[in-house]
Amino acid sequence: MNNRINNLxxxxxxxxxxxxxxxxxxxxxxxxxxxxxxxxxxxDMIELGFPFSDPLADGPVIQNSSRLAIRNGMSLPxxxxxxxHIRKHTDIPLLLMGYLNPVMQYGEDRFLEKCAETGIDGVxxxxxxxxxxxxxxxxxxxxxxxxxxxxxxPATPPHRIRQIDALSDxxxxxxxxxxxxxxxxxxxxxxxxxxxxxxxxxxxxxxTGFGIHDRDSFLNACRYSRGAIVGSAFIKHLEAAGVSRExxxxxxxxxxx
Amino acid sequence: MNSIHPDERGYYGEFGGAFVPEMxxxxxxxxxxxxxxxxxSNDFKKEFRLLLRDYVGRPTPLYYSPKLSGEHGASVYLxxxxxxxxxxxxxxxxxxxxxxxxxxxxxxxxAETGAGQHGVAVATACALAGIGCTVFMGxxxxxxxxxxxxxxxxxGAEVVPAVSGSQTLKDATNEAIREWISHxxxxxxxxxxxxxxxxxxxxxxxxxxxxxxxxxxxxxxxTGKKTPDYVLACLGGGSNxxxxxxxxxDNRVTxxxxxxxxxxxxxxxxxxxxxxxxxxxxxxxxxxxxxxTDDGQIIEPYSVSAGLDYPGIGPVHAYLHxxxxxxxxxxxxxxxxxAALWLSxxxxxxxxxxxxxxxxxxxxMKFRPGDTVVVNLSGRGDKDxxxxxxxxxx
Numbered sequence: 123m124n125n126r127i128n129n130l131x132x133x134x135x136x137x138x139x140x141x142x143x144x145x146x147x148x149x150x151x152x153x154x155x156x157x158x159x160x161x162x163x164x165x166d167m168i169e170l171g172f173p174f175s176d177p178l179a180d181g182p183v184i185q186n187s188s189r190l191a192i193r194n195g196m197s198l199p200x201x202x203x204x205x206x207h208i209r210k211h212t213d214i215p216l217l218l219m220g221y222l223n224p225v226m227q228y229g230e231d232r233f234l235e236k237c238a239e240t241g242i243d244g245v246x247x248x249x250x251x252x253x254x255x256x257x258x259x260x261x262x263x264x265x266x267x268x269x270x271x272x273x274x275x276p277a278t279p280p281h282r283i284r285q286i287d288a289l290s291d292x293x294x295x296x297x298x299x300x301x302x303x304x305x306x307x308x309x310x311x312x313x314x315x316x317x318x319x320x321x322x323x324x325x326x327x328x329x330t331g332f333g334i335h336d337r338d339s340f341l342n343a344c345r346y347s348r349g350a351i352v353g354s355a356f357i358k359h360l361e362a363a364g365v366s367r368e369x370x371x372x373x374x375x376x377x378x379x
Numbered sequence: 380m381n382s383i384h385p386d387e388r389g390y391y392g393e394f395g396g397a398f399v400p401e402m403x404x405x406x407x408x409x410x411x412x413x414x415x416x417x418x419x420s421n422d423f424k425k426e427f428r429l430l431l432r433d434y435v436g437r438p439t440p441l442y443y444s445p446k447l448s449g450e451h452g453a454s455v456y457l458x459x460x461x462x463x464x465x466x467x468x469x470x471x472x473x474x475x476x477x478x479x480x481x482x483x484x485x486x487x488x489x490a491e492t493g494a495g496q497h498g499v500a501v502a503t504a505c506a507l508a509g510i511g512c513t514v515f516m517g518x519x520x521x522x523x524x525x526x527x528x529x530x531x532x533x534x535g536a537e538v539v540p541a542v543s544g545s546q547t548l549k550d551a552t553n554e555a556i557r558e559w560i561s562h563x564x565x566x567x568x569x570x571x572x573x574x575x576x577x578x579x580x581x582x583x584x585x586x587x588x589x590x591x592x593x594x595x596x597x598x599x600x601x602t603g604k605k606t607p608d609y610v611l612a613c614l615g616g617g618s619n620x621x622x623x624x625x626x627x628x629d630n631r632v633t634x635x636x637x638x639x640x641x642x643x644x645x646x647x648x649x650x651x652x653x654x655x656x657x658x659x660x661x662x663x664x665x666x667x668x669x670x671x672t673d674d675g676q677i678i679e680p681y682s683v684s685a686g687l688d689y690p691g692i693g694p695v696h697a698y699l700h701x702x703x704x705x706x707x708x709x710x711x712x713x714x715x716x717x718a719a720l721w722l723s724x725x726x727x728x729x730x731x732x733x734x735x736x737x738x739x740x741x742x743x744m745k746f747r748p749g750d751t752v753v754v755n756l757s758g759r760g761d762k763d764x765x766x767x768x769x770x771x772x773x
Contacts, residue, residue: 175676176549176662178556179400185543197674222398223661227675248400249661253388273401277563282404300402300564302557 126215126243127269127292130166131327131348138349139340139378140167140329141356142219144187145204146196147173152365153204159370161214164378169246169351172201172220179248181304183354198228202236209241217271219246234262244269244292252286260289271295276315280322287324296328296347304354305333316346340377352377383584383621383628383695389577389665392701394694397576399664402560406568409483411578417482418475418585430474431589434507435464437471439590441597441753446725447738453746456607457756458594458623461730467758468590468619469500473569475586477504480567487562488512490569491541491555493520493548493615494686494733495527496758497571502536504569513537515554517547520685527762545679548615548689552663572616573693576664580693587622594753595626602751609744611636612755613736614707615651615687617696619757628704636744637696638736640682641709651680653692654700654707662691668700683712683766684732686758714739716770719760731758732766 130138141160145153157168173188173196180188205216218237225233225247237245245268250259255270263270269292274283276299286294296319299305299312319328330343331351343350356373363369389395389411397407417423431437439459447455460468473490480488488505490512492498498514505512514531518540521528531538544550552574559568573580573587591610599605610627612620614637627633642650650656650670657668660675669691670678680690699705710718715732718739723729730738734757746752760767 173676175544176553178553178664179402179560181557182543192674192676221661223671223677224675226660227658227671227673249398249664251397251399251401251404254396254398275402275404277405278401279405297402301561305561 123264123267123269123291125267125269126213127167130215131293134166137344138166138329139164140169140349140351141165142169142171142351142353143356143360144171144173144184144191145201146191146194147187147357148190148360148365150194150196153201154207156365156370157208157214158211159367160374161212162367163371163374165214165374166349167215167217169217169219170201170205172196172198172218172224174221174224177221179302181302181354183304183357187357198224198233202240205240205242215243216241217244217246218242222247222249230258231262234266234268237268238266242268244271246271246295248273252289256289273297274319276300276311283319283322283324287326290326292326293348294324294326294328295351296330298330298332298334298343301332303332320346337377337379341379385577385581389581391695391698394665394667394697395577395580396666397664398661398666399576400560402563403576406559406563407576413483414479414578414582417479423478423482427475427478431471435470435474436462437589438593438597439463441594441601443601444726447741451741451744451746451752452748453750453752455741455752455754456598457728457754458590460590460619460755460757461728461759465496465500465503466761467496467500467731468587468622469497469571470503471589471622472571472583472586472618473497473500473504476567476569477508477510480510480569481508483567485567486510486565488567488569489515489555489558490571491515491548491551492571493551493688494684494731495520495524495531495762496686496731498536498538499527499530499534501569502531502534505536506534513539513558515539515541515551515558517541517545517551519546520548520551523766524685524762547680547685549677549680556663572618573621573695574616574663574665574691580665580695583618584621584625584695587618588625590619590622590755591625591627594623598751598753604751606630606632607751607753608632609634609636609750609752610755611638611737611740611752613687613733613757614639614692614696615689615733617693619755621693621695623753623755624705628699635699635705636740637705637707638740639707639709640684640687640736641711642681642683644711645709649681651682651688651690652709653690655709657691665694667691667694667697684715684736686731686733687736708740710736710739719767728756729760730756731760732763733757
């Protein structure tokens with residue numbers, strides 16, 4: 123599939139840094155400038171979280187940003203309007219990340235069509251199972267040129283990792299530990315898992331996420347995968363230091379080598 | 380016997396399934412693979428049956444209530460789940476799940492609780508089995524169901540307040556699932572109702588089916604016929620309801636009636652009536668009816684009864700409703716309260732607020748003489764004393 127995500131992995135030599143933040147947080151209209159600041163400051167890819175009231179895989183930091191984003195009036199229709207605006211200025215790979223229920227209420231087909239139309243490159247729906255994707259979504263993702271990003275964890279058995287690899291087109295989201303977002307992992311167990319996945323020679327690149335919060339954890343993750351995803355740490359930084367260009371540059375400076 | 384089971388992937392029609400993050404895949408796969416072989420094995424059945432008899436106190440009586448019968452012009456029976464050990468039907472499921480967890484070599488139990496009845500039943504089963512447990516309970520519920528918090532602690536459970544969202548059952552469930560994600564290998568999650576991802580709805584329904592099976596036998600003994608004309612039960616997540624309905628689904632004679640918590644009225648904005656107001660969506664890993672905004676954000680429910688204060692319903696009930704196999708109705712806080720007081724004063728039975736909803740609906744029904752009606756009295760009212768006292772003195 124030819125989209126911005128696959129182009130990124132084909133052309134970039136060094137480690138890939140993807141940054142997650144919840145759209146509509148801290149302010150309703152911060153989405154557009156934050157994407158701009160992040161791409162200026164060296165982010166390779168951006169994951170826009172659309173908020174859900176009951177995010178099961180998320181820790182307190184993203185729960186809180188989601189709650190505030192909902193209170194700020196963030197919704198899928200609004201987010202798609204913001205993305206249209208974003209796409210006028212930047213060509214950075216963009217993903218949407220969120221839970222299935224808001225997508226179902228918006229309409230699954232309509233959601234995917236709108237993603238393609240506004241210039242979204244990939245979608246991460248953590249509570250959508252592999253089986254559900256295969257039966258309900260796969261053909262539509264392919265047709266629209268959208269990458270579906272699936273998760274693996276330290277407990278995912280090898281045969282299932284192979285299945286996920288076969289159904290993925292873009293990258294595989296390698297969850298760093300048995301934890302919700304923002305947790306702190308058991309490092310030795312993690313190394314073993316990173317090595318094990320690296321030795322499988324998957325067709326898709328992997329990006330490591332959950333618990334990546336500074337340069338050390340970023341570089342460590344990059345030893346075994348093509349790069350990493352930072353989420354909760356960035357949200358925390360926005361809470362403390364604000365959304366200015368300077369603030370974002372400072373954060374990126376603390377992660378990038 | 381007529382009963383109801385999901386397909387192998389956990390669907391009742393279009394409802395159910397398992398919509399969970401990949402982190403839970405290994406746990407759920409393990410459960411899915413083992414739950415039926417384990418609970419259908421002879422040694423499990425024997426141990427379960429024995430504990431239900433000698434520890435839980437089953438069979439619970441089916442009591443013919445002369446006062447309710449006189450009041451409503453039909454033969455009204457109460458299934459006395461309030462007389463079980465710990466005082467509610469929840470113990471049937473927790474004994475079943477603890478025996479399963481032991482066979483799966485789990486070292487620790489987690490659970491959510493609303494009214495605290497499930498939490499107490501989990502803490503009890505864990506004390507019995509010698510396994511440690513952590514129970515998540517909404518902070519608001521910890522306040523309004525204080526005696527049960529004390530009971531859980533006395534039984535050795537750790538009670539963790541859920542402080543997110545509305546701080547009630549939904550949020551306690553979120554926290555328990557997050558805890559499970561973080562400790563997948565050695566921990567078993569005992570869900571208290573027929574909610575959650577497959578295989579929970581089916582597993583819990585099977586453990587609760589003893590209620591309906593006993594009703595059928597006891598009715599036969601008392602009246603000569605095995606099938607009542609009506610079975611009524613309150614509906615939060617729906618475990619006592621499915622337990623009571625289980626053998627009567629599809630029998631064409633019995634009308635099954637599930638009573639949701641209308642709260643202050645279904646158009647008041649303060650309600651937990653998921654069928655009355657809900658639309659299809661996903662909550663806690665399963666596709667069902669839930670109360671939500673147009674954007675798909677789950678709306679915080681409200682009911683005076685902590686055990687019914689949940690924005691969704693078990694997928695099996697969504698299916699029974701859609702297929703017309705059960706009728707789902709609702710009553711308000713005040714109607715439930717009146718029914719609880721009536722039963723206390725007229726029959727000398729203080730019901731929990733949850734089954735008081737089922738009792739309250741009797742007044743809205745028209746019976747023919749000779750109709751046989753069973754109300755599942757799913758729990759006793761000790762935990763609700765402070766709410767009843769406030770109501771009396773208002």
